[in-house]
Amino acid sequence: MNKMFVGALLAMSSLGGVAALHAQTAAPAKRAPTASAAGAQGPQIGTFGFDTAGMDRSVAPGDDFYDFAGGTWAKNTAIPADKSSYGAFDTLADLSRDRTRVILEEEKAKGSKIGTAYATYNDTAAIEAKGLAPIQPWLNKVKALSDKAGYAALVAEADRNGISIPFGAGVGQDDKAPETYIVGISQAGLGLPDRDYYLKNDPKLAETKAAYQAHIAKVFTLAGEPNAEARAKAIVDFETQIAQVSWTRIDSRDSDKTYNKMAVADLIRSAPGFDFSAYFRGIGTPVDTLIVAQPSAVTGIAKLIAAAPLGVLKDQMLLRSIDGYADVLPQKFDQERFAFYGTTLSGTPQQEDRWKRAVSFTSGAVSDEVSKVYVARYFPPETKAAADQLVRNVIAAMNVRIDKLTWMSPATKVKAHAKLQAFTPKIGYPTRWRDYSDLTITAGDAYGNKVRAANWQHQENISHLGKPLQRWEWGMTPMTVNAYANFGMVEIVFPAAILQPPFFDPKADPAVNYGGIGAVIGHEMSHHFDDQGAKYDAQGRLAQWWTDADVKNFNALEDKLVAQYDAYEPLPGMHVQGRLTLGENSADLAGLSAAYDAYHASLGGKKAPVIDGMTGDQRFYLGWSQVWRRNYREANLRQRLLTDPHSPSQQRADIVRNMDPWYGAFQPKPGQKLYLTPDQRVRVW
Incomplete structure (x- = not known):
């Protein structure tokens, strides 16, 4: 089942419908409306849109391009106490949240729905005064369960x-019938981020697993539950069994392996330990057919449920309920949840201020109501127009690159051009907004608001069944600093909040804009041609539209990229997982290459000016590196290496070592750490 956030630019803690232009000739692309460094008022960053003061010129670009471009910034930039990592994305996320706060404070004074949601979440005194009373009826219902027959409901x-x-269940596109919606189910049940935390023989992960068990015991103790230690151990033992039958993240990102359409009756026969009929009735999707993402895991978990003591199943649900709603329960529960998931797991010393979390809650619970005000105030039409043009230019450049491929057959090239022509770029914000009139937000009821918002979102999702494809929908809010590709919709999506410096500044040097947002555009565009996106045709259908020879040639090139990233070791003993991060690394390689060509096409045959002693090509690659500046806490980096399909920022910046023009721009020498001989450089698109 197609995932909405396929190919999001950055892991999350993914004006609608402008048709992409098709250009197979090498005619110069139109220049996006940007200004030179000497333009009126100038760019927001530096003299031409790049932070030259953040460079470390004592480092040779051929040894460490990431540090050369931003090493001084990295040395001088502390990670804020309430963050597990910090970089360009966070700078803009903070700006977006500050702006949203202004909106919500104004709405609070008006007593509007979003203002009430924000104010009530912020009212910790009222939350504290109520204690566990709001959630107690649900906890009592869980504890009252007397037999497994009622567990599924x-x-x-x-x-x-x-x-x-x-399990995780929801409604999404049917990958092989993308004009229709279907129910999908996938493995779940783990309280730690990945199966490796339970199974891998690693001292640090063992420490984390022990801390998780201690966290469970603390939650039960705070809730007044007896035998907390023994019950915590039983939950961890049960989840360890779930981890043993769970698929790896590498297998779970494979679109072919995870497309398993079956009759519900067949699922029931293969997994008798769980009443799936009652479950699907309960979530409001009594269907005959569904997609099972990881069949052996789903059936394996069902068998574990059948064998597990009822008390363990109930305790796991009690734990998830208290943890899941800890932010709207008394402070001791909120603090304990953060102590484990924030500090132990991610290394973050301090929890975010309450108002920041109130902004995040409201922006998620009543997102479109907030978004409407945000884009009207903070997203000018000229920014959208400039971004639209950049998208057209990068797509045109990709069309030209396809014609030059030596490994792809002529027949497949025709289909690849057709897929590019079918693209729908979405810039800034949706063309339609959701209606929240049936969502009740009540002053003074923070817990109830969160429950009702979750139920509303659940109902909104399952209501898609039987409806025509809702192509206007977005998977991210305009306030989100990110971007994504959606294979089934054949779309690339760029929220308003990312269309700002350092990614994009209409008054910055075009080279920096193309290296920044141009490469982001290319990244999302090329996701539709990465190791998974390439499996979807121009209609968004999961189908092999390449020849067998094309697939073989492509996989051989991609395998080289896997090997290159497998060799990186960001932490002692922990390498980047080249196969897990392949889609993102491939998109970085292809997207940056297409953006480079689009930049040169935009020059219209003229030579780029030298600015501050730097050539256009140098500024282009520096623009790329600038958006990936990021400092990590060790625990956060460890978690990312285990779970994140994106490589760490340094390795993302280092993709340049595969690009011939980078060698011409910075003259790295044989023997330097990043230097690759021409035959070692990975060239796919």
Whole structure:
């Protein structure tokens, strides 16, 4: 089942419908409306849109391009106490949140729905005064469960409340019939981020697993539950069994492996330990056919449920319920959840101020109501127009690159051009907004607001069944600093908040803009041609539209990229997983290459000016590196290496070592750390 956030630019903690232009000739692309460094008022960053003061010129670009471009910034930039890492994305996210806060404070004074949601979440005194009373009826219902016959219905109710154990289910596009919606189900049930935390023989991960067990015991103790230590151990033992039958993240990102359409009756026969009929009735999707993402895991988890003591199943649900709603329960629960998931797991010393979390809650619970005000105030039409033009230019450049490929057959090239022509770029914000009139937000009821918002979102999702494809929908809010590709929709999506410096500044040097947002555009565009996106045709259908020889040639090139990234070791003993990060690395390589060509096409045959002693090509690659500046806490970096399909920022910046023009721009020498001989450089698109 197609995932909405396929190919998001950065891991999350993914004006609608402008048709992409098709250009197979090498005619120069139109120049996006940007200004030179000497333009009126000038760019927001530096003299031409790049932070030259952040460079470390004592480092040779051929040894460490990331540090050369931003090493001084890295040395002088502390990670804020409430963050697990910090970089360009966070700078803009903070700006977006500050702006949204202004909106919500104004709405609070008006007493509007979003203002009430924000104010009530912020009212910690009222939350504290109520204690566990708001959630107690649900906890009592879980504890009152007397036999496993009622477990599936209880799981369904938890699912509607936003608590997904032991499976995750929802409605999305049918990958092989993309004009229709279908129910999908996938493995879940783990409280730690990945199966490796339970299974891998690593001292640091073992410490984290022990800390997780201690966290569970602390939650039960705070809730007044007896035998906390023994019950915590039983939950961890049960989840370790779930981890053993769970698929790896590498297998779970494979679109072919995870497309398993089957009759619900067949699923029931293969997994008798869980009442799937009652579960699907309970979540409101009583269907005959569905997609099972990881069949052996789903059936394996069902068998574990059948064998597990009822008390363990109930305790796991109690734990997830308290943890899942800890932010709207008394402070001791909120603090304990953060102590484990924030500090132990991610290394973050300090929890965010309450108002920041109130902004995040409201922006998620009533997102479109907030978004409407945000884009009207902070997203000028000229920014959209400039971004639209950049998208057209990068797509045109990719069309030219396809014609030059030596490994792809002529027949497949025709289809690749057709796929580019079918693209729908979405810039800034949706063309339609959701209606929240049936979502009740009540002053003074923070817990109830969160439950009702979760139920509303659940109902909104399942209501897609039987409807025509809703192409206007977005998977991210305009306030989100990110971008994504959606294979089934054949679209690339760029929220308003990312269309700002350092990614994009209409008054910055074009080279920096193309190296920044141009490469981001190319990245999302090329996701539709990465190791998974290439499996979807111009209609968004999961189908092999390449010849067998094309697939063989492509996989051989991609395998070289896997090997290159497997060799990186950001932490002692921990390498980048080249196969897990392949889609993102491939998109970086292809997207930056297409953006480079688009930049040169925009020059219209003229030579780029030298600015501050730097050539156009140098500024282009520096623009790329600038957007990936990021400092990590060790625990956060460890978690990312285990779970994130994106490589760490340094390795993302280092993709330049595969590009011939980078060698011409910075003259790296044989023997330097990043230097690759021409035959070692990975060239795909």
